[in-house]
Amino acid sequence: MQPMDASTSSGTFFQNIQFIVSQYEHQQRKEKCMAGVKESLLLGKWVMRPPVGYDILKRDGKKMLVINEKGRLLAKAFEWKAYGNLSLQSISDRLNAQGFKICFQKLSEAFRNPFYCGLIVHKALEGKIIRGQHPPLVSEEVFLAVNGIMSKNKQGNRIGGNEENIPLKRFVRCHECDRYLRGYRASKNNKFYYKCNTIGCNCNKRAEELHDAFGKLFHQYSIILTDDMKTLIKKQITIIYESYNKGIEEQRELLGNRVVELAGKIKRMEKRFVMEEITQEMYLEYSAELKADKEKAEQELLKFGRQVSNLEKIIDKALDYTSKLAPLWDSSDYTNRLKLQFLVFPDGMTYNRKNNECRTPRINSVFYCISKLAGVLGKEKAGNSQMKFDVSRLVARTGVEPVIPP
Numbered sequence: 001m002q003p004m005d006a007s008t009s010s011g012t013f014f015q016n017i018q019f020i021v022s023q024y025e026h027q028q029r030k031e032k033c034m035a036g037v038k039e040s041l042l043l044g045k046w047v048m049r050p051p052v053g054y055d056i057l058k059r060d061g062k063k064m065l066v067i068n069e070k071g072r073l074l075a076k077a078f079e080w081k082a083y084g085n086l087s088l089q090s091i092s093d094r095l096n097a098q099g100f101k102i103c104f105q106k107l108s109e110a111f112r113n114p115f116y117c118g119l120i121v122h123k124a125l126e127g128k129i130i131r132g133q134h135p136p137l138v139s140e141e142v143f144l145a146v147n148g149i150m151s152k153n154k155q156g157n158r159i160g161g162n163e164e165n166i167p168l169k170r171f172v173r174c175h176e177c178d179r180y181l182r183g184y185r186a187s188k189n190n191k192f193y194y195k196c197n198t199i200g201c202n203c204n205k206r207a208e209e210l211h212d213a214f215g216k217l218f219h220q221y222s223i224i225l226t227d228d229m230k231t232l233i234k235k236q237i238t239i240i241y242e243s244y245n246k247g248i249e250e251q252r253e254l255l256g257n258r259v260v261e262l263a264g265k266i267k268r269m270e271k272r273f274v275m276e277e278i279t280q281e282m283y284l285e286y287s288a289e290l291k292a293d294k295e296k297a298e299q300e301l302l303k304f305g306r307q308v309s310n311l312e313k314i315i316d317k318a319l320d321y322t323s324k325l326a327p328l329w330d331s332s333d334y335t336n337r338l339k340l341q342f343l344v345f346p347d348g349m350t351y352n353r354k355n356n357e358c359r360t361p362r363i364n365s366v367f368y369c370i371s372k373l374a375g376v377l378g379k380e381k382a383g384n385s386q387m388k389f390d391v392s393r394l395v396a397r398t399g400v401e402p403v404i405p406p
Contacts, residue, residue, distance in 0.1 A: 012365060013240070017366050054134065055068045078143070111150060169182055181205075218341075238315070259294060259298055269287050
C-alpha cells in the first residue's frame with residue numbers, strides 16, 4: 001500500500017493522476033453507452049429523458065412515451081403561433097395563465113425541436129433524421145409553419161444551440177477584464193466568435209483563430225510515447241513518488257496510534273465520572289481538552305489522504321491517456337471538451353487581444369511532468385534509466401506559463 005500525502009506536491013501530482021484515470025474510464029464507458037444509444041435511435045426509440053410534454057409509461061415491461069397535459073397545451077401553443085402569429089411572450093402568458101409555467105426563451109427552443117413532430121435528431125446519428133416511434137405532438141405541416149414564421153425574425157447575433165462550435169466559452173477569460181468570453185454566431189457572415197461582455201472592451205476574436213491558438217498549446221501535452229519512453233518515465237515517476245513519501249507511512253501510524261490512545265483516555269475519563277471517582281467539573285475540563293487533542297490528531301491524519309494500492313496501474317493509464325488527449329478533444333462533444341480542457345489547464349486561460357496571446361496560470365502537474373520527462377528522454381541515449389528529477393521543478397507554477405504564439 002502506497003500512502004498519499006495530499007499536502008505535498010507529489011501528493012497533488014498523484015491525485016491528478018487519479019483524476020486522469022477517472023476521466024479515461026468515463027470516456028470508455030461513454031463510448032460503450034453511446035453505441036447502444038445510437039442503435040436504439042436508429043430504430044426510432046428515444047432512450048433519453050423526453051422533452052417537456054411527454055411522460056414515460058411502463059406497460060408489459062416495456063417503456064413508451066405518452067403525451068401529458070403540458071404536451072396538449074404545448075400543441076395548442078404551436079397552433080397559436082402557426083395560425084395566429086402571436087408573439088412568444090403572448091403565448092407564454094397564455095400558457096402561464098393555464099398553469100404551464102414556461103418562459104418565452106424555453107418556448108422558442110420547444111418550437112424548434114423536431115421531436116414534437118415525430119422526428120428524432122441527435123448528434124449520435126451524425127446528421128441523420130429518423131422517424132420516431134413516439135406519438136407526435138403536432139403535424140409536420142404545423143411544425144414547418146411555426147419555424148417558417150420564426151425564421152423571419154432574424155437577430156444580429158445568435159447565442160446558444162451552437163456550443164459544439166464554441167467549446168472555449170466559460171474557459172477563456174479576457175486578459176483586461178478577467179471575465180469569461182461568450183460565444184456567438186454573427187448573422188452577417190454566419191461565423192462564430194468569442195467576445196468579452198464588458199462594455200467598452202473590444203476583445204473580440206474569430207472562433208477558428210482562437211481554436212488554432214489553443215490547439216497549438218493543447219497538442220504540446222498530447223505526446224505519443226514509445227514503449228521505451230513509457231518504461232523510463234514510469235520508473236522516474238515511481239522514484240519521485242517514493243522519495244517524496246518516504247516516512248509518510250510511519251507518520252500515519254504514529255498519528256493513528258495517537259488517535260486510539262486519546263480515544264481510550266476519553267473513555268476511561270467517562271467511566272471514572274460515571275463511577276463518581278471524579279467531579280463533574282473535573283470531567284468537563286479534562287474531557288474537553290482530550291477531545292480537542294483527538295480532533296486535532298484526526299485532522300492531521302486526514303492530510304495524508306488515502307492510500308494508493310495500484311500505483312503501477314495508475315501510472316500506466318496516465319501514460320496511455322496522455323497520448324490520446326488531442327484525439328479525445330477533437331472527437332468529444334462540448335461537455336467533455338470542457339472537462340478535458342479544465343483537466344489539462346485547471347485554471348483555464350486568458351486571452352490578450354493586444355498581443356494576440358493566450359496564457360494559462362497553471363498546467364496539470366501530471367501532463368507537465370510527463371512532457372518534461374519525454375523531452376529529456378528524447379535527448380538521452382537509449383537505455384539511460386538512472387535520471388532523477390526534483391518534482392518541484394516539474395510542477396508548473398504561476399508566472400511561468402507557456403505562451404501561444406500569434
